Amino acid sequence: MRNTNLTPTQLKWIWNIWHDSVGPKVKVPFFKMVDLMNVAARRNGYRDAGEVWREELEIQNLEETVERLYSEIEPLYKYLHAVVRHKLHKKYGSDQIDLKGPIPTHLLGNMWxxxxxxxxxxxxxxxxxxxxxxxxxxRNATMEQMVLEAEDFYVSMGFPKMTEKFWKYSVFEKKGNVTFCHGTAANLFSDGDFRMHVCGEPNLYGFYVIHHEMGHIEYYMAYEKQPPMFQDGTNTAFHESIGDAIMHGVMTPQHLQRLSLLDDEKLFNNDTELYLILLQALEKIPEMPFALLIDKYRWKAFRNEIPFQQANKIYWDMNKRYRGVVPPEKRDERFFDIGAKFHVPDGTPYIRYFLSGILQMDIFKSLCSYTLLGRNPINKLENRFLPLQRCDIYGSKRAGEQLRRVLSLGSSIHWSTALELITDHRQLTTQPFLEYYQPVFKWLEEYIQQHNVHIGW
Structure with a gap:
């Protein structure tokens, strides 16, 4: 679906064949799983399994908190949605796109x-x-060579190299009859046995996955000496945020040029800088309402607020409400389209990815502060030295030392304490997220004004 040269009919066929094949098979088992998980949760003193999932994150009033955080990001998402819809209308015409309505999801270049x-x-x-x-x-580089490049970035900041067992047992490319290809980092809890499993290809997506999964592994390595009960991240959202915080440093013009992925003449080109941020905006910003929706739906299911006979309708009602997207055609209750997302039948909570989107920017901004100033800024005037989009943290031992010191504490500290040790504050904030994407917001705003684009759906 990433091939935008395909026709809407072809994209619709691809979308349908996946959702029609996977979702219906998941529906009955999903509701059975909900019932069984609720039984287990109530036997352990919880109201439902959703409460168990939320407790792991240790964020008071989590449901209200994520709604508040998303309300601060939503204007940026709506601007991006409006411009993308306008561009899709130019490409496909009024038969496919309503300039004031939600976007058919099969035209968005991703299965979900x-x-x-x-x-x-x-x-x-x-x-x-x-x-x-x-x-x-x-460059004709192998996946292993790309892993070495990722390792070099972490090592430049003072993190340790990957272990002998990592190189012996990890899988970087699809081999033989391997069927599980979801990017994974594994801690085997056995004297330096950390592994990466990716069915990657030498492309930008593989480049990202490697850096992300290596963030998990560096976290594993950092808290390896903790007592067994503390050999974990301070919460799952924090664990997810480390590799992505580093990835923002990787995607700077300076580092891409260092890897010979960006030509010299583009190093100080303002347009190139904007396009790099815009690329990340297209990857990261739509993920925020999606991640919010996936778990809001399941929290409702755990509270028995999703009737079996309306399960698919409620899912698409929520998609329209939060994301401004609709299916390519009417979907009835024969289908269970949320079940076509891996994490749903796998029973993996998803709100961690929403929170990670917030945390990674906060952490990255602080790493920039340590890189440029040796500490977090003590007054607002110092922020003028911190253009996040150009912050090159490669080689910053000060930033790496501060981050690794916190990671080494594992789950022995509360996530808010870990955040404070890195950023000097304990509360979740969208300010660094919005600051990072401010150039994109400005570009979108100018486009909307110039073309009189409708916002919302």
């Missing part, structure tokens, strides 16, 4: 409409994604 980076080429800007993919492929 959560990553819009494939649409970079319809925005009439240099397609930095294709350029980076071409550069990566032209």
């Amino acid at each position: 409409g959560q990553d819009w980076s494939s649409l970079m080429n319809i925005l009439n800007v240099d397609n930095i994604k294709d350029e980076l993919n071409d550069k990566i492929k032209s």
Whole structure:
């Protein structure tokens, strides 16, 4: 579905064949799983399994908190939605796109409409994604060589190299009859036995997955000496945020040029900088309402607020409410489209990815502060030295030392304490997220005003 040269009919067929094949098989088992998980939760003193999931994150009033955080991000999402819809209308016409309505999800370049980076080429800007993919492929580098590049970034900040067992047992490319290809980092809890399992290819997506999973492994390595009960992340959202915080440093023009993925003449080009941030915006911003929706739906299911006979309707009602997307055609209760997302039949909570989107920016901003100033800024004037989009943290031992010191504490401290040790504050804030994407917001705003684009659906 990432091929935007396909026709709407072809994209619709791909979307339907996946959702029709996977979702219906999941529906009955999903509701049985909900019942069984609720039985177990209530026997342990909880109201339902959703409460168990939320407790792991140790965030008071989590449901209200994520709604508040999303309300602060939502204007940025709606601007992006409006411009993408306008561009899709230019490409496909009024038969496919209502300029004031929700977007058919099969046209968004991703099976679940959560990553819009494939649409970079319809925005009439240099397609930095294709350029980076071409550069990566032209080097003829193996996946193992790309893993070495990721390792080099972490090591430059003072993190340890991957272990002998990592290189012996990890899988970087699909081999033989391997069927499980979801990017995974594994801690075997056995004297340096950490592994990465990815069925990657030398492209930008593989580049991202490697850096993300290595963030998990560096976290495992950091708390390896803790007592067994503390050999874990301070919570799952924090664990997810580490590799992505580092990845923001990887995606700076300076580091991409260092890897020969960006030509010298583009190093200080303002347009290139904007396009790199825009690419990340298309990847990250649509993920926020998607991640919120996936668990809000399941929390409702655990509270018995999702009738079996209306399960699919409620899912798409929530999609329209939070994401402004609709299915390619009317979907009835024969289908269970949320079940076509891996994490749902797998029983993996998803709100961690929403929270990670907030935390990673906060952590990255602080790593920038340690890199440029040796500490977090003590007054607002110092913030003028911190253009987040250009913050090159490669080689910053000060930033790495501060981060690793916190990671080494594992789950022996509360997540808010870990956050405070890195950022000097304990509360979740969207300010760094919005600051990072401010150039994108400005670009979207100018486009909306210039073309009189409708916002909302």
